[in-house]
Amino acid sequence: GWPAAAECSRDGAMPSALQNDSGRMERGGRRRSEAEEAEKGRMKRTIIKDWKTRLSYFLQNSSSSTKIKSKKVGKHRTYFRPSPEEAQLWSEAFDELLANKYGLAAFRAFLKSEFCEENIEFWLACEDFKKTKSPQKLTSKAKKIYNDFIEKEAPKEINIDFQTKNMIAQNIQEATHTCFSAAQKRVYSLMENNSYPRFLESEFYQELCKKTHITRTAQGT
Numbered sequence: 001g002w003p004a005a006a007e008c009s010r011d012g013a014m015p016s017a018l019q020n021d022s023g024r025m026e027r028g029g030r031r032r033s034e035a036e037e038a039e040k041g042r043m044k045r046t047i048i049k050d051w052k053t054r055l056s057y058f059l060q061n062s063s064s065s066t067k068i069k070s071k072k073v074g075k076h077r078t079y080f081r082p083s084p085e086e087a088q089l090w091s092e093a094f095d096e097l098l099a100n101k102y103g104l105a106a107f108r109a110f111l112k113s114e115f116c117e118e119n120i121e122f123w124l125a126c127e128d129f130k131k132t133k134s135p136q137k138l139t140s141k142a143k144k145i146y147n148d149f150i151e152k153e154a155p156k157e158i159n160i161d162f163q164t165k166n167m168i169a170q171n172i173q174e175a176t177h178t179c180f181s182a183a184q185k186r187v188y189s190l191m192e193n194n195s196y197p198r199f200l201e202s203e204f205y206q207e208l209c210k211k212t213h214i215t216r217t218a219q220g221t
Helices: 003-010 014-061 084-089 094-099 101-113 118-130 135-150 162-174 181-201 203-209
Strands: none
Touching: 014 101, 084 203, 094 101, 094 181, 101 118, 101 181, 101 203, 118 135, 118 181, 135 162, 162 181, 181 203
16 A cells, blocks of 8 residues: 555545645635735834834934924924825935935935935045035044044944045035035035935835825814
8 A cells, every 4th residue: 555545545536636725725825925024024023113113213213392383384394204196205305305304314214224325324424524614623523523433443434445535535624615615515415316216116205295194184284
């Protein structure tokens, strides 16, 4: 008695056994794909939840005055979820995204998830540096930016070429507002060409552009 033969003859004719097997396989396949879909859904929700946690952190820390009244509706609504139309504007130009506080916070959260948030932090530090009026503060800020982002093994070292780094090292001895201009342009271009397109394709951004979101309350329109 061969076990395999006994196995085949137990279910009667061979074709029906094969039919049963294929039916089971189909059902099993369906169950597997349903489980995979459910897992994908769970992962998507987790990703979006992580995003929202990071986003709320960046929103809280992007300005000292976080209590902005809902009636104050300007071109860029700062601490409220943007309307899908506003969010869609960010895809028109990188500057549109950076000019919007919510958009900037969302982009920072995205870069953090990609482990390259030093780029936007350097860009923001340069923007702040260019607005500095006092020569003393200019020098101290220039040294801090150099120590944080430029020098070899800096804690948030940005990816720029050796010549640009050398030029900055010389320029910060007598700091001027243009000390970091070349590096800032390089980093801006890097973000615009790499991270920005990926941000526009991200689950989180797609979620913001959906028109069916219910949680957003009307703000005195």
